Amino acid sequence: xxxxxxxxxxxxxxxxxxxxxxxxxxxxxxxxxxxxxxxxxxxxxxxxxxxxxxxxxxxxxxxxxxxxxxxxxxxxxxxxxxxxxxxxxxxxxxxxxxxxxxxxxxxxxxxxxxxxxxxxxxxxxxxxxxxxxxxxxxxxxxxxxxxxxxxxxxxxxxxxxxxxxxxxxxxxxxxxxxxxxxxxxxxxxxxxxxxxxxxxxxxxxxxxxxxxxxxxxxxxxxxxxxxxxxxxxxxxxxxxxxxxxxxxxxxxxxxxxxxxxxxxxxxxxxxxxxxxxxxxxxxxxxxxxxxxxxxxxxxxxxxxxxxxxxxxxxxxxxxxxxxxxxxxxxxxxxxxxxxxxxxxxxxxxxxxxxxxxxxxxxxxxxxxxxxxxxxxxxxxxxxxxxxxxxxxxxxxxxxxxxxxxxxxxxxxxxxxxxxxxxxxxxxxxxxxxxxxxxxxxxxxx
Amino acid sequence: xxxxxxxxxxxxxxxxxxxxxxxxxxxxxxxxxxxxxxxxxxxxxxxxxxxxxxxxxxxxxxxxxxxxxxxxxxxxxxxxxxxxxxxxxxxxxxxxxxxxxxxxxxxxxxxxxxxxxxxxxxxxxxxxxxxxxxxxxxxxxxxxxxxxxxxxxxxxxxxxxxxxxxxxxxxxxxxxxxxxxxxxxxxxxxxxxxxxxxxxxxxxxxxxxxxxxxxxxxxxxxxxxxxxxxxxxxxxxxxxxxxxxxxxxxxxxxxxxxxxxxxxxxxxxxxxxxxxxxxxxxxxxxxxxxxxxxxxxxxxxxxxxxxxxxxxxxxxxxxxxxxxxxxxxxxxxxxxxxxxxxxxxxxxxxxxxxxxxxxxxxxxxxxxxxxxxxxxxxxxxxxxxxxxxxxxxxxxxxxxxxxxxxxx
Numbered sequence: 001x002x003x004x005x006x007x008x009x010x011x012x013x014x015x016x017x018x019x020x021x022x023x024x025x026x027x028x029x030x031x032x033x034x035x036x037x038x039x040x041x042x043x044x045x046x047x048x049x050x051x052x053x054x055x056x057x058x059x060x061x062x063x064x065x066x067x068x069x070x071x072x073x074x075x076x077x078x079x080x081x082x083x084x085x086x087x088x089x090x091x092x093x094x095x096x097x098x099x100x101x102x103x104x105x106x107x108x109x110x111x112x113x114x115x116x117x118x119x120x121x122x123x124x125x126x127x128x129x130x131x132x133x134x135x136x137x138x139x140x141x142x143x144x145x146x147x148x149x150x151x152x153x154x155x156x157x158x159x160x161x162x163x164x165x166x167x168x169x170x171x172x173x174x175x176x177x178x179x180x181x182x183x184x185x186x187x188x189x190x191x192x193x194x195x196x197x198x199x200x201x202x203x204x205x206x207x208x209x210x211x212x213x214x215x216x217x218x219x220x221x222x223x224x225x226x227x228x229x230x231x232x233x234x235x236x237x238x239x240x241x242x243x244x245x246x247x248x249x250x251x252x253x254x255x256x257x258x259x260x261x262x263x264x265x266x267x268x269x270x271x272x273x274x275x276x277x278x279x280x281x282x283x284x285x286x287x288x289x290x291x292x293x294x295x296x297x298x299x300x301x302x303x304x305x306x307x308x309x310x311x312x313x314x315x316x317x318x319x320x321x322x323x324x325x326x327x328x329x330x331x332x333x334x335x336x337x338x339x340x341x342x343x344x345x346x347x348x349x350x351x352x353x354x355x356x357x358x359x360x361x362x363x364x365x366x367x368x369x370x371x372x373x374x375x376x377x378x379x380x381x382x383x384x385x386x387x388x389x390x391x392x393x394x395x396x397x398x399x400x401x402x403x404x405x406x407x408x409x410x411x412x413x414x415x416x417x418x419x420x421x422x423x424x425x426x427x428x429x430x431x432x433x434x435x436x437x438x439x440x441x442x443x444x445x
Numbered sequence: 446x447x448x449x450x451x452x453x454x455x456x457x458x459x460x461x462x463x464x465x466x467x468x469x470x471x472x473x474x475x476x477x478x479x480x481x482x483x484x485x486x487x488x489x490x491x492x493x494x495x496x497x498x499x500x501x502x503x504x505x506x507x508x509x510x511x512x513x514x515x516x517x518x519x520x521x522x523x524x525x526x527x528x529x530x531x532x533x534x535x536x537x538x539x540x541x542x543x544x545x546x547x548x549x550x551x552x553x554x555x556x557x558x559x560x561x562x563x564x565x566x567x568x569x570x571x572x573x574x575x576x577x578x579x580x581x582x583x584x585x586x587x588x589x590x591x592x593x594x595x596x597x598x599x600x601x602x603x604x605x606x607x608x609x610x611x612x613x614x615x616x617x618x619x620x621x622x623x624x625x626x627x628x629x630x631x632x633x634x635x636x637x638x639x640x641x642x643x644x645x646x647x648x649x650x651x652x653x654x655x656x657x658x659x660x661x662x663x664x665x666x667x668x669x670x671x672x673x674x675x676x677x678x679x680x681x682x683x684x685x686x687x688x689x690x691x692x693x694x695x696x697x698x699x700x701x702x703x704x705x706x707x708x709x710x711x712x713x714x715x716x717x718x719x720x721x722x723x724x725x726x727x728x729x730x731x732x733x734x735x736x737x738x739x740x741x742x743x744x745x746x747x748x749x750x751x752x753x754x755x756x757x758x759x760x761x762x763x764x765x766x767x768x769x770x771x772x773x774x775x776x777x778x779x780x781x782x783x784x785x786x787x788x789x790x791x792x793x794x795x796x797x798x799x800x801x802x803x804x805x806x807x808x809x810x811x812x813x814x815x816x817x818x819x820x821x822x823x824x825x826x827x828x829x830x831x832x833x834x835x836x837x838x839x840x841x842x843x844x845x846x847x848x849x850x851x852x853x
Contacts, residue, residue, distance in 0.1 A: 044707070048794075052807055077794035080806065088790055092680035094710055170594050175554055176542040196554035285483070286496035286596045287538055304482075312504070 028065035030362035031378035037354055040347040041071030048089065049100030049337070050082035054301050058367045065363050066354045072347045080208065083414070086342075090115040095342040098351065104140055104154060105410035107338050111143035111153050117341040118151035119352060126356055127155070132373040133400055140402055141338055154338030157355050158364065159371045161390050162217050162296040162333040162403065163224075163320040168283050169313060171291055182324040183225060187256075193291055194262045202265045202282040202290035203258050204274030205425055212418030214276045215425060216405040217333070218258065218294065222250040224331035225322045229399045236407045238441055243434035251430040258425060265290035272425040277302035283315065294320055296335070297390050298369050307368065310386045317386070319393050329398030334371075335406055409444060416440035470827075474820035475605040477528030481817045494535060494600050497521055500592040501572075501582060509587040517578035517597055527608045530601060533576045536560050538596040539567065558598070567593050609821035620822055622797050623804035627782060627829075629713055630792070630800055634720035634781045635774050641721070642728030643770065647758050649729065650737040651744060661733065668726040672719075676790045679719060683710040683791070709793065716792045720784070724777050735769035736762055771840030779830050801826045 028034075051059055056078045063074045077096070079085055083106055086099050090110055101107040110116055124142070128134040141154025165186075172179070175196065180186040190200040205214040223232050227246040234240035235247060259268045265282045266274065266289070277299075282289035284304050293299070300307030300315065309315035322328055339355065341348055354360050362381035364370040371390060382388045394400070405413035416437045424433040469486045476489055483495055499520040502513065522529045536558040545553035559565045564573040567582075568590045574580035584590070613620050648654075649661050687710035700706040739762070747757050763770075785802035792800060799807070805826060808819050 042705075075795060077796070078807075079789065079794075079803075080809075081789060085789065088676055088680060092677055093684040094680055174540045176552065197556070198554070281482075284498075286498040 027061045027363050027366060028068060028359075030359040030366070031381055032358040032362055032376065034065065034069055034354075034357055034359040037066070037070050037350045038346075039071055040350060043072045043345070043347040045072055045074045045098065045345070045347050045351055046096035046343075047074060047076045047098045047100065048082065048086055048096040049076065049078050050080060050102050051100070051337075052078045052080060054306065055298075055369070058364060058370070061367060062360060062364045065360065066351060069354070070347070070350060072350070074351075086110070090342060097341065097343045097345060097348040099340050099342045101154065101338045101340060102406075103410065103414050104143075104338055104406050105408060105413040107141075107154050107340055108143040109410050110340075110342075111145055111151070114146040115342060116143075116145075116153045117344045118145070118153060119155060119341060121152070123155065123352060123356065124152035127152075130356070130375055131156070132375055132394075134373075136400070136402070137336070137373060140336070140407070141340075153340050155340070155352060155355055156336040156373070157339050157361075159334055159336040159373060160296045160298055161371055161394055162335060163221050163331070163393070164295065164297060164317040164390070165320050166280060166283065166293045166295060166299060166315060166317045167291060168288065169316050171283070171288050175291070177291070179318045180321055182321050184324055186321055190257075190263055190292075198288075199263070199265045199282075199290045200292055201257060201263050202274075202279045202293045203271045204276045204279030205271055205422060206273055206275045210414070210418065211272070212420075212422040212425075213405065214279075214295070215254070215258070215271075215421035216413075216417050217296065217403065218254045219250055219421065220401070220404045221294070221320055221331075221333050222253050223247065223404070224333060224399065224401055225328060226250050226253060226326065228328065229331065229401060232401055232404065236404045238408075242438040242441065243431065248430055248434055251424070251434060255424070255430060259427075268425075269427075272422050284309065297371060297387075300386075301369060311384055317390075330396055331399040331401065332394060332397035333401055333403060334394070335403035336373075409441075411444050412437065412441050470820050471824055472605075474609050474817055474824050475607065476817060477604065477606070477608075478817055480528075480601075480604075481820075489605070490603055492532060492600050492602055494598050496538075497530065497597050497599060498594055499597055500594045501580075501590075502592050504592055506592075507589050509589045510584070511587050512581060512583045514579065514581040517574060517580060517599075519578070527606045528604055530599065531604070532599050532601040534561055534574060534578050535576070535598045535600050537565070537574065538598070539565055541566075567595075609817040610825070613818055613821045613825065618797070619804055620825065623799055623801045624825070624829075626713075626798050627801040627826075630716050630720075630788065631778055631781045633713075633717045634724070635777045637717060638721040638724040638728050638777060639770060639774055642725055642732050642773070643763065643766070644758070645725075645729045646732035646736050647754075647762055649733045651757075652754065661729075664726055665730050666726075668730065670723075672723050672787060679791065680710070683715045686710070711791055712793050713798070716788060719787055719791050720777075720781050723787075724780070728773050728777065731773050732766065732769055735766055739765055768840045771837050775834060775837055778833055782826075782830055 047063075049059070056076065059078075060076060063076065066072065067074055082100075083103070086101075086106075087110070089095055090099075090113070095115065099107075099110075101110075107116070119141075124138050127141075128138050131137045137156045138152060140156055142150055142152050143154070144150055175193075175198065177189060177192070180189050193200040203214070203218075205212050207213060220232075223235060223246075226249055231240055231246050235242075235244075240246060257263055258271050261267045264271060276295070280293045280295060280299055280302060281304055283291070283293055300310045303309045303315060305314075319330070322330060339352070341352065358374055358376040358378065361370075361372040361374045361377040365372060365377065365381040365387070366383050368383040368387065371387065371394065373394075379388060379391060382391065405417050407413065408417065420428070420433045420437045420440075423436075424430065472486045472489050473481050476486075479497075480489070480495065484493055499517055501515065501520070517534055518530060538556060538558055540554060540556045542552040542554055545551045547553075557565075561574055561576040564571045566572075569588070570582050570584040570590065572580060572582045572593075582590075645664075649657060649664075687708045690708040691706050694700055694708060695706045698706075743761060744757060747761055752760070783802060784800075785806060788800045788803055789806075792798070792803070805819070805822055808822055
């Protein structure tokens, strides 16, 4: 049995690698050349993360460029239960070489327990100089270790732009709607849609044991549009309490969208139970069940044709606009995955050098749903005009802020904030919601 | 008589409740992606009105024409090989803005369902369609209009196909690999505990040694230890064993030359050990209770004839205990086959070594929107336990009754 299994595995692997081999050739052929990374023939690097499906394929394709350049073998294991599994693995000495944290909160917790290896000042300085808004990316990956010393642990790679509203140009044309350029226009358009008998928004926050994160994104985008970036920063560090008037106001504005039965497809009560990946499908159903969907740049992967809609003009996006009356500029909300070293080895260090090469970024850019802040990366490498347009939104931003729930401690940003926003979607009032989150925060101080 | 009819009715109701999800699963797995997504499985067996979106012609065409004709079904089916839409076209939904009579200066959206045979205006031309899907689009003068996408409602004939199964089984090796991995985990994880448990059960039932009853109570009480609680210590243990094995490997072989000394702590063997450990208490308990009920005279006469413990065990106990052994192996097989969490934490995490429940869970992430594929995989994963159960069913029922009826 075991021998058969091995043979089958070898055959399967050979078949697989020969299939990938053909596709990888173009992925690794990037505008910028890959520098010398050293030779690590036969060495194995293990990576654990939460990316699955299409993201996993693109990750494997990108990583194959490293394998080709160095001879090392990279093994990736992706699971939707990454957050639970990585904690067990790290605490039981089963650490992979690299862990990709989608949430800095959890990475900071693991750094505090002493499970992460610092990446060193050289890499931190490199990032500060070579990433757009570099020092803020360094801050995002800097945490305190077991002794309270701040070190650089998290290498941001693969960024998402969150302040986007997706729509179907055909539907807008049929109904005679214009793209709004201010929040006032967006609200007026939503009302117009309701008056016309359409439903403006599709909103879904269900996401298994991460249910609620979509709602926190809405909240953060609205915080940036209703109050100053300074207040946003104070909110992240809880110098501005959750139940302060500024935060409550943003939550009320979010409520005006999500808790309005006329605004949301399926009614406000469906928000908490709709899977976030199913929500945008309403744009393309026949007849369309909603006309707009606010979600990050990755969402086309969940469209019925897996994002082909964006390329063939069935779907497009516009910037989630700010209030004309508030004069807060053009704020943009984003996020990035953080690659941390959980088990040191020379090949692993070479892998981090690989990620600092423009070529590695371009390899993934050419496959789609990948945004980067790497200044040297060639923008022509972006797979689609849509991605380039997102890059423009990123560069036109007057304010750039990271996903607040990612920056808050794990117990809040990946805990109380999610669950309480879900309770808010289920009808709990804003004051109680904010008080509960603040109480959870006070409890961990 | 009345009570019997009543109990039959209740039984039929229970069977019905149990069978509905199964029918839903199987029928959804045999439907096309769009249908499975837009309508419930109970509509799959009768003609149903479903909405589709079709475009009048391909994008980028610059051919000028006065009259264009086509067929809605041809446009919808296009290059598709399976699940061709057929039926009767009922209506097309059109939308237009007109001046609002109630609010001067403002426009109002009107929507209308146009039935077959009635012409309507679109992109300056007049479009008319028939219920068989044929449409003609006429313009006052030759133009090359942009393609128009229209919502069309079709009373659709039921259609089934095995496309999802073919895609799941042959498009890539994920599901076949998962099937093999699941067998690699399940078969030893069933045989090992049942072998150990049979020996232990015999000892607890028929051998005299001090502290026997207390030891048995201890073993049985281990049944209450939840697996989840033990993950971290178990993993730490395996990680320790793996590092010894790595050192031993380096000492005994010349693996250092090509860096292959590393022994993985999460492997199939870790799963066998874990499932064995957590299956043993129940196995020992069940088998001991069965074996203790075997006729005493049989064993005594065997002993008088000079049989050793091992001979009694292999010649008498084992053949007589087949029902109990079979019923426990079904339990253990099903539990290990369906186990997700132990495999997730302790099993190998290479993409090619994932067991079926993990593969299904991963498909949930990627295929949550492709329910037909997920359902096809789920049906495949169900087939194995069903075969195991049906083939061992008669032992299973006897085994359940084991010990309850004298002489059973």
